[in-house]
Amino acid sequence: MTTRIFGSGIRRREDPRLITGGATYTDDVQLPGMLYAAMLRSPHAHAKINSIDITSAVGARGVVAVYTGADIEGVLNGIPCAWVPPGADLVAVTHPAIAKDVVRYQGDAVAVVVAEDRYQAEDALELINVDYEILPSVTNPEAAMKPGAPQLHEDAPNNQAFHWVSEGGDTEAAFSAADVIVKDTIIQQRLIPNAMEPRSAVATWTKATGELTLWSTSQNPHICRFLASLVTGLGEHKIRVIATEVGGGFGSKIPVYADEMITSFCSMQLGRPVKWTATRSEGFQSTIHGRDHVEYVEMAATQEGKITGVRSKIYAGMGAYLSTAGPGVPTILHGLIYCGPYDIGATKADVYGVFSNATPTDAYRGAGRPEATFLIERLVDLLAVELGTDPAELRRKNLIPKFEEGHDVISGLTYDSGDYEPLMDMVLGHADYSALRQEQAQMRENGHYMGIGVTCYNEICGLGPSQVAGAVGFGGGLWESAIVRFHPTGKVHVYSGISPHGQGEETTFAQIVSDELGVDVDDVTITHGDTSNTPMGWGTYGSRTTSVGAGAMVIAARKIKEKARLLAAHLLEAAESDVEYRDGQFSVKGSPDQSKSIQEMATMANVAWNLPEGMEPGLEASAFYDPPNFVYPFGTHLAVVDVDKDNGHIVVRRYIAGDDCGPQINPMIVEGQVHGGVVQGIGQALWEHAIYDDNGQLVTGSMTDYALPRAHLLPNIESLSTVTPSPHNPLGVKGVGETGSIASTVTVYNAVIDALRPLGVTRIDMPLTPEKVWQAIRQGHGS
Amino acid sequence: MFATEFEYQRATSVSEAIQLLSNNPGAKILAGGHSLLPMMKLRLTSIPMLIDIGGINELRGISVENNILRIGALTTHAEIAESYDVKDNAGILWETAYGIGDPQVRNRGTIGGNISHADPASDLPTVLKVMDAKFTIQGTGGLMRGGSRVVSADDFFIGPFETDLGENEILTAIEMPVLMANQHAEYAKMAHPATSFAVVGAGVVLTVEDDVCTAARVAVGGFTPVPTRGLTVEQALIGKVLNEENIASATILIHGDLGSDVFGDVFASAEYRQAMAAIELKHAIFHATGLAHHN
Numbered sequence A: 001m002t003t004r005i006f007g008s009g010i011r012r013r014e015d016p017r018l019i020t021g022g023a024t025y026t027d028d029v030q031l032p033g034m035l036y037a038a039m040l041r042s043p044h045a046h047a048k049i050n051s052i053d054i055t056s057a058v059g060a061r062g063v064v065a066v067y068t069g070a071d072i073e074g075v076l077n078g079i080p081c082a083w084v085p086p087g088a089d090l091v092a093v094t095h096p097a098i099a100k101d102v103v104r105y106q107g108d109a110v111a112v113v114v115a116e117d118r119y120q121a122e123d124a125l126e127l128i129n130v131d132y133e134i135l136p137s138v139t140n141p142e143a144a145m146k147p148g149a150p151q152l153h154e155d156a157p158n159n160q161a162f163h164w165v166s167e168g169g170d171t172e173a174a175f176s177a178a179d180v181i182v183k184d185t186i187i188q189q190r191l192i193p194n195a196m197e198p199r200s201a202v203a204t205w206t207k208a209t210g211e212l213t214l215w216s217t218s219q220n221p222h223i224c225r226f227l228a229s230l231v232t233g234l235g236e237h238k239i240r241v242i243a244t245e246v247g248g249g250f251g252s253k254i255p256v257y258a259d260e261m262i263t264s265f266c267s268m269q270l271g272r273p274v275k276w277t278a279t280r281s282e283g284f285q286s287t288i289h290g291r292d293h294v295e296y297v298e299m300a301a302t303q304e305g306k307i308t309g310v311r312s313k314i315y316a317g318m319g320a321y322l323s324t325a326g327p328g329v330p331t332i333l334h335g336l337i338y339c340g341p342y343d344i345g346a347t348k349a350d351v352y353g354v355f356s357n358a359t360p361t362d363a364y365r366g367a368g369r370p371e372a373t374f375l376i377e378r379l380v381d382l383l384a385v386e387l388g389t390d391p392a393e394l395r396r397k398n399l400i401p402k403f404e405e406g407h408d409v410i411s412g413l414t415y416d417s418g419d420y421e422p423l424m425d426m427v428l429g430h431a432d433y434s435a436l437r438q439e440q441a442q443m444r445e446n447g448h449y450m451g452i453g454v455t456c457y458n459e460i461c462g463l464g465p466s467q468v469a470g471a472v473g474f475g476g477g478l479w480e481s482a483i484v485r486f487h488p489t490g491k492v493h494v495y496s497g498i499s500p501h502g503q504g505e506e507t508t509f510a511q512i513v514s515d516e517l518g519v520d521v522d523d524v525t526i527t528h529g530d531t532s533n534t535p536m537g538w539g540t541y542g543s544r545t546t547s548v549g550a551g552a553m554v555i556a557a558r559k560i561k562e563k564a565r566l567l568a569a570h571l572l573e574a575a576e577s578d579v580e581y582r583d584g585q586f587s588v589k590g591s592p593d594q595s596k597s598i599q600e601m602a603t604m605a606n607v608a609w610n611l612p613e614g615m616e617p618g619l620e621a622s623a624f625y626d627p628p629n630f631v632y633p634f635g636t637h638l639a640v641v642d643v644d645k646d647n648g649h650i651v652v653r654r655y656i657a658g659d660d661c662g663p664q665i666n667p668m669i670v671e672g673q674v675h676g677g678v679v680q681g682i683g684q685a686l687w688e689h690a691i692y693d694d695n696g697q698l699v700t701g702s703m704t705d706y707a708l709p710r711a712h713l714l715p716n717i718e719s720l721s722t723v724t725p726s727p728h729n730p731l732g733v734k735g736v737g738e739t740g741s742i743a744s745t746v747t748v749y750n751a752v753i754d755a756l757r758p759l760g761v762t763r764i765d766m767p768l769t770p771e772k773v774w775q776a777i778r779q780g781h782g783s
Numbered sequence B: 001m002f003a004t005e006f007e008y009q010r011a012t013s014v015s016e017a018i019q020l021l022s023n024n025p026g027a028k029i030l031a032g033g034h035s036l037l038p039m040m041k042l043r044l045t046s047i048p049m050l051i052d053i054g055g056i057n058e059l060r061g062i063s064v065e066n067n068i069l070r071i072g073a074l075t076t077h078a079e080i081a082e083s084y085d086v087k088d089n090a091g092i093l094w095e096t097a098y099g100i101g102d103p104q105v106r107n108r109g110t111i112g113g114n115i116s117h118a119d120p121a122s123d124l125p126t127v128l129k130v131m132d133a134k135f136t137i138q139g140t141g142g143l144m145r146g147g148s149r150v151v152s153a154d155d156f157f158i159g160p161f162e163t164d165l166g167e168n169e170i171l172t173a174i175e176m177p178v179l180m181a182n183q184h185a186e187y188a189k190m191a192h193p194a195t196s197f198a199v200v201g202a203g204v205v206l207t208v209e210d211d212v213c214t215a216a217r218v219a220v221g222g223f224t225p226v227p228t229r230g231l232t233v234e235q236a237l238i239g240k241v242l243n244e245e246n247i248a249s250a251t252i253l254i255h256g257d258l259g260s261d262v263f264g265d266v267f268a269s270a271e272y273r274q275a276m277a278a279i280e281l282k283h284a285i286f287h288a289t290g291l292a293h294h295n
């Protein structure tokens, strides 16, 4: 079978096992003699630990050990932060895996109980007596930098974790020369990622060999191993991290958490396997949160509507400690994309990273880019109102014209390829934008409030060249690698260092390799997620899995194809230059009946009975791919909402997502990613909010209060696309994992504000709950 | 989270369940478990013994006899939402059941558990109040020895999570008069996006003769300790033609019927919910009377 499968929406091969309970997630791992760990977490946002009495817990039924911060001191190093943006004076505060003297957020671990079963471990938690001296706390990042605010870390005065400024062009000049300036205050509320699978770890220490095996719910097992070696002091060659089956992450499983290090510590102390799995409530408090910005933003423009500058001052909440990639999110992944899809002459991001008594934040689907897109697109809408022009037309006027081989923007990036207007036209046409505007006008006359939001975005993903990673302070490389191996029977095995966890790349990778090697897609197996049998890789995040990970596979596949061709020439007794490859067959030029299949060559290479002079046996290759640039997907999204002025209730009537992620390997999977991302973004606009009360208690700490998007509250998502290949990776593909969440929050938000414009409403803090909308309507202005 | 240790018993009959209840202080009935188990897992409550009534078939089932709709306490929300007997005779209940939670909740949660739990955010107490439902309760006396009693929905709900049920009593059935052709009933709610629980719920049963409202039962719930009858709203509706103007001026009176004990939370304040009571009532009446499409 040799027809090309790139581009067909075949079903996801991972689904049968995922939806029938056939997958082995970390919590499914059972080992002989296994013990269970449970964490005692601080109920307070900020407190001094005067003493901890573990006596009764130690004596409780089934309890094997109880450890506190004193026990890990000098044994486990602190939990590291691995992204230090340059020139930001970042204070890398110590983050002990178990708090010893001070707890700094509700959920900070203070002790761990290890018991024969999980229930005994949970029960014993209640027997630990901690004498806390409650300290004043602060959770809002702006408030945390005000004079007199409670201080979290001695070495970080004013709770300042870092101060990062990035300017492109001369923003001062742009703003002083501007005809029009629009401003807004934007609260990017705290969000709580909720992967279906809770975080979990199983650690087993083999004393005789000095080896640690750690099953961990990680998006990046190789990074996990790397950081685990820093925390435990073990060599990387003595650590095996397994994350073959991970039930969603959305960024929240990038970080290396205290919990898996504590679990490892317990196993190393006790010489028995130890499992820890977060309860859902524990996840709400201790898994990283996302967003949490207080932003003051402004945009400069000419009277004709040419955008000339964007600048921001941002207080970005880091939470109590710096999570693995936390500082990179509001800086590198945010401030550098202030141009969006527009030609803007000057941009400046002025970002304070701030400690507060809240759960640490890190990358959450979109990571920095939804925030950037939100502020740009919000300001464009405000500008359209100010200038009295149509917001879609204002966008069109500022779009960067088509480019195929790179376009430099003032913020310092070089976009790879883009052709923005056709997709915008497609979306506006599909929506019948002018008819929508007419309908809106009519409805308003009858006292009904319908709104339209249009967003153009351009994002940066496919992270990225390793040289840039180094330059922007990312504590690792950003290349990927793959081993492609033909078995003797002609079946193919691919080993990748990247780590998909629900996105469907086992399917798309197999499609790519099947095409490259001309073998049936079912003859290709993709193995990932286990550091002991996969080559080094940096993991799945930043919509990089396909553009970078598959890049390595394609190169490796091409290497073995060439080797197979040389072998075929040898066996066909033809000159090497006369043998050509087509659809899995090697044939002699001019005599197509003289041919050998690549799978036959796999057999012949593996048995090695008759190889050309100097050729090694076997048919496999490994490749490392370091992309020369990021990739820049783009698109236009459009939302139509109806707002009930009596109760503030919002219905998203239509949602149209137009995305260009380059050539689509599997359009069904692309659509699935778009749907998921759009829904997550709408969740931020309308429902989701991690609320802390004045004492730093997480009020929305469960599924009953933290409203995730639900199917019956969402419209049918209409998905459109154009295809603009990236010029620089072997497949021309871009990323699509985050585009939805990057565009949809502001699209829906803008639609709601557009609906309420006749009522004098200019802004409402997210999420746009009915009450907030109703209050804004009553007050007739921004609330 | 994990519940504290508890014992589990499965009762095969109502009398056995009652026996187990009275022999084991602190024991609780387990029906669908959708209210009880989360509370136990969050360790908001610790219960020494659960008595599972899931296998008692006499507690299930839906029937109509002599213009009375009877629903066994163990009937699930899904069974109610799928029943033509309920649809044809108490459409308001049928629709409400479909709007409870999500499929999992409807498949497990029972009408009896919902009522016995008396969560102020539940829908069914409000609906059963306007439907003038009667609850059959059985206690230690045993059915034959007069241990069974009937309590009206108006009297059953005492406070948040507090009902007229005695410690050793079981709710066995819910009965209500079927709706007549001239009766229009509707439940409107603003649902919490996370759970679908009522932020504000409003139920109405209106009897209309020659365009004039001749009888009305109106209640709002979700944010008051128990569903609150809108007695002044009812008075204002009776004798009136049900047009937009009359409905608007009657429903606004709900503010007077609400006591000062009104709940709010981070999603919706007490002030907002109070204001929404009139709006949801208006929606309910508009829908009940077919005026909705004019709005």
Ligand SMILES: Cc1cc2nc3c(=O)[nH]c(=O)nc-3n(C[C@H](O)[C@H](O)[C@H](O)COP(=O)(O)OP(=O)(O)OC[C@H]3O[C@@H](n4cnc5c(N)ncnc54)[C@H](O)[C@@H]3O)c2cc1C
Pocket (backbone or CB within 6 Å): B028, B029, B030, B031, B032, B033, B034, B035, B036, B037, B038, B073, B074, B099, B100, B101, B102, B105, B108, B109, B110, B111, B112, B113, B114, B115, B116, B117, B119, B121, B122, B123, B124, B165, B169, B170, B171, B172, B195, B196, B197, B198
């Ligand atoms: C996510 C979620 C969403 C929900 N959304 C809604 C909603 O939108 N609207 C709504 O109204 N409800 C909602 N509920 C509540 C749901 O309807 C519950 O199932 C119901 O309230 C309890 O019924 P149960 O059978 O599960 O009772 P259980 O949890 O088994 O029992 C609840 C209590 O009632 C007692 N009990 C149960 N049966 C009897 C009996 N026959 N006699 C005496 N005592 C008894 C138990 O001892 C216990 O104290 C939701 C629940 C969840 C988890």
